[in-house]
Amino acid sequence: MDDLERELRDLRAWLETPEAPDVTARVRAQLAAPARGRRRWRYYLAAALVALLVALLPPGRAAVADAVAGLLRFAGVTIVTSPASAPPSRTASPLPSQRPAGLDEAQRAVRFPIRVPARLGPPEQVLVADPDGTGRYRVATLLYRGGALRVDAFDGQLDPVFLKQSSAAELVTVHGGFAAWVAGPHALTYVDRAGEVRVETARLAASTLIWQAAGVSYRLEGDLAKAEAIEIADSLG
Known part of the structure; x- marks a missing residue:
């Protein structure tokens, strides 16, 4: 899960989503929250970020893998x-x-x-x-x-x-x-x-x-x- 958390943090910069500012703000707030109490949210955050990427990233975005630390x-x-x-x-x-x-x-x-x-x-x-x-x-x-x-x-x-x-x-x-x-x-x-x-x-x-x-x-x-x-x-x- 440590690798997942690191990759999710790297994805924060991609979440510029004017169409859904409230959702983005909540996701970013969870990523920046203290470690205590955050572990139970990791799976929810993973699902949320995948959904956001699929829905909001424009097709044809080059070097998408760079957003997850080269992987x-x-x-x-x-x-x-x-x-x-x-x-x-x-x-x-x-x-x-x-x-x-x-x-x-x-x-x-x-x-x-x-x-x-x-x-x-x-x-x-x-x-x-x-x-x-x-x-x-x-x-x-x-x-x-x-x-x-x-x-x-x-x-x-x-x-x-x-x-x-x-x-x-x-x-x-x-x-x-x-x-x-x-x-x-x-x-x-x-x-x-x-x-x-x-x-x-x-x-x-x-x-x-x-x-x-x-x-x-x-x-x-x-x-x-x-x-x-x-x-x-x-x-x-």
């Missing part, structure tokens, strides 16, 4: 906004226990619905990766354009699944909800079920859009402009 955690993806000291190559080992599967087979192998973007149509190939002890897989990947365009789907609500390292992230909207856009090449690494960063999976990822829909997390990666990526995400069936 943005969203939809099962952790984005660190400091440049990598040694960028990985564009090739990497597959995700843990990754294998191809038909779309119907992949749907039976995961615990979440696999939705296909109408803008892209049926995938050329489907992969599943990282099974648990019951044989249910954690990540499903839809591949397009010879593998140059991919949609990763996973339940990332509780534990991190991917770690990104980029100089900036940008706040955008998908289906009217919060999403994160990371433009240009950036380091990407898989985080396994035990929370370990799988260094052997590190690679240089293309521009990526990250969002959630119906409790499922998605990352769309490829040589895409931001507007095209959002159109694809909005077409999710």
